[in-house]
Amino acid sequence: MPQSTQDTIGIVGAGAFGVALAAMLGRAGRNTLLWSQRQDVVDKINGEHRCSSFPDVELPATIRASTDVEEFADTARFLVVAVSSETVRERLRVLGTAVTGRHLAVHAIGAFGPQGDMRVSRIISQETPILRTGVIAGPSMAKDLMAGSGTSLVCASEFDEVTREARRLLEVPSIMRLYTGRDVIGAELASALSGAYTIAIGLADGLGVGIGTRAVLITRAAREMSKLGSAMGASSETFFGLAGLGNLLVRSSVQGEHRSPSYSLGLDLVSGNGMGSHGEGSRAARAGLRMASAVGLRVPVLATIVRILDGEIEAAAAAELVKTVAESE
């Protein structure tokens, strides 16, 4: 099938989410090109139509992969960045050598950048010449995408052109619905911070709290997130949508196959493990606390998570978290 630059979706990263997204789009007849720096991954996709994340699934033949960043940049104008938050800066630095201002890029990274609390859309603008950026976020799991289950994401960008293109290229009737908006800060913060609050829910589940208390914790977490987001210039509504509450619910799923690392970390903390973690959820908790401190906002749930992570509260005393939530406000 001939690939036109304007209709090809370039996916940065051939991990589980990137490949699953490519598979969903490929089955819908869309052209996709995955960019990976690993030759073995590329060879497997191009030669065997397989990937290590889903070894039992045969990928659509329309999916192509490349290690050549120049080819990747020449082939696709609309890019989806789907790499891990730890490697995003270095991957973008390489991408930045080939892309130009004509490219549009959204990222699907539900976390802050590798250091500190920088939002990924800002890292894209720092490391590449791309200015037309956005974010896709929400409770879509790679497995759902690969299975073709109906799912929804939110796409936020200051540029209407980006959200228009995202809908044109990523929406698939009855499988993928995209809701669009301009609240980039909100979508990125909601997506990243929900990882931090997921730790709290894992912790509460590890403590064996009842479903009522669990529901209170989730609700209070969404509320605290929205207050922090508003103070950072986001719309509070965003935190109760797919990027915030939607993400929180799916990440705190108790089902083993969907269990997120942040949720598992919460469970581990109860048994005295996981202190000093530098995973996405932990980094988000610390970043959120720094943001709150900078704007003089009280965030009891986040503060308690960080105290537990830092070993200031004994694992056995983690019930403090639940008590804090019940008393907050």
Add this chain to the structure above:
Amino acid sequence: MNPRVLPEARDRLATFNDARASIVDQVVGRVVDAHIELAAQGQDDSLEYVLNEVAFSEIRRLEKSSGRENKKRLGRWHELAHKLGHMSEADKREELTSIVRYHAQDIAGNFNPKVYRFANDILPPALSFLLNPISGLREGVQALGAMAESIRIDGPLDTINKCCEKGTLVLTPTHSSNLDSIVLGFAMNRSGLPPVTYGAGKNLFSNAFMSFFMENLGAYRVDRRMRFSLYKEVLKEYSTILLERGFHSLFFPGGTRSRSNLVEKRLKLGLLGTTATAMVNSLQKDSASRRIFIVPVTINYRLVLEAETLITDYLADTGKSRYIIEDDEFSRLGRIVDFARKTLAHEGAAIVKFGTPLDPFGNEVDENGDSRDGQGQIVDPASYLQNREGQVCADTQRDSVYTRMLGRKLASVYRRDTVFLETHLVARAAMELAHRRSGISDVLRLMRLSETALALPSQELAEVVDALRKVIVANPDAGSLEESLLSKPADEIIQEAIRFMSKYHTKRALYQVGEHVRIGSMKLLYYYRNRSGHLNFKWEG
């Protein structure tokens, strides 16, 4: 005159008067055509709505004013409002054209090369001679040098000069005083930069002395009383066309003088947005067209002419609504001369810091006029304007986001390129110490304290100055110290600040009594303190 800038780039404004009529025609043509095209869609875009908004806005304005001329104008707008419903489309188009032409002609400036030469070759020595009270006639010939010492210039001038030859410059300075345009004009001339056209509040043209120069040096009139959107469209189109034609321009993105003396953070993006529009228009006509370079500039005064009026206005309840101040120090020639003699005549009275040029998308530009991305790689600015098909196209929403990004970039450059002088340093230190010693953290409550109630021990004030200096040095993104202040003893800096702050203003901001420094004017202290307001510093001593 700097020989490095090619005559073509330097003398573009000299061709302005020949082009003036065609510029006005082009403004009228574009604005009217755009409205006729939109009107075809009906609803809120119909000509009746557009004309009605003009009439309604002008009636509201003129009903509050007096004078025979205004009454006559009021009648004309009432008449239009009454007959609008019965007018034919042709009559509406004619009315629209007439209004647009009237305002385009009112806005359009004028440039007289003779006045420009006079202002640059004769005025500075004369002004310098006047400003320097100890100069005798013999020293007159050296006066230009004296002025050069009063106003220091810093920044990548070679890069800016080269960009000037490769494209159209848009200078975007911070705005503290109505003297900014004079100080900047001097700095530009000394740096070999060409004359620029700029928008000046129409109220400034009421000062006969200033009006003469502004009317002949390319300034165009911005009438801030005109609240209807058609006026803003005419103004923006005028600016767009000037940029397209390569006339170097100047905007004050702060919109008005900073009342608080805080470094501008929220910028007015209207005229700034014309850079992207002009670029789209130029590229659509010719892909090799001139580029547009935005040059951030900070103007850092040791003392500000209108400080007392501005801070009073800021603190007053009505401060935010008084956009146009017509009765400040700038309106009194005596105060300007007094200010100039007592402050501008001194070495380092003002520092004009030019920043690295930017493209309309906020990328820094190098000495070859090439845009560089965050990694320092060359990027083609036209690529930001390409659509899916690779064509440069107009997209109002897209370009408004680019302009917001550019505004954010400018605001961060303003903070980084702010230069702190003695008055800023000591005023901040004194305010911090006053907070600490009074136990009052709220500024407004602190200001209500009796000004003599606070005696600040000189020794402790020096400690605060030292601590503040360290914080400034550690935060280069929040500004820098004037070079001599890096090594000077703190007590010396305090004495100099006290001396300067006692010189010109009607009240002394600080004064020394024995081992203590007392506050003479909390308002003035607050004003000068605010220059570092964006810097996170608290004295816990």
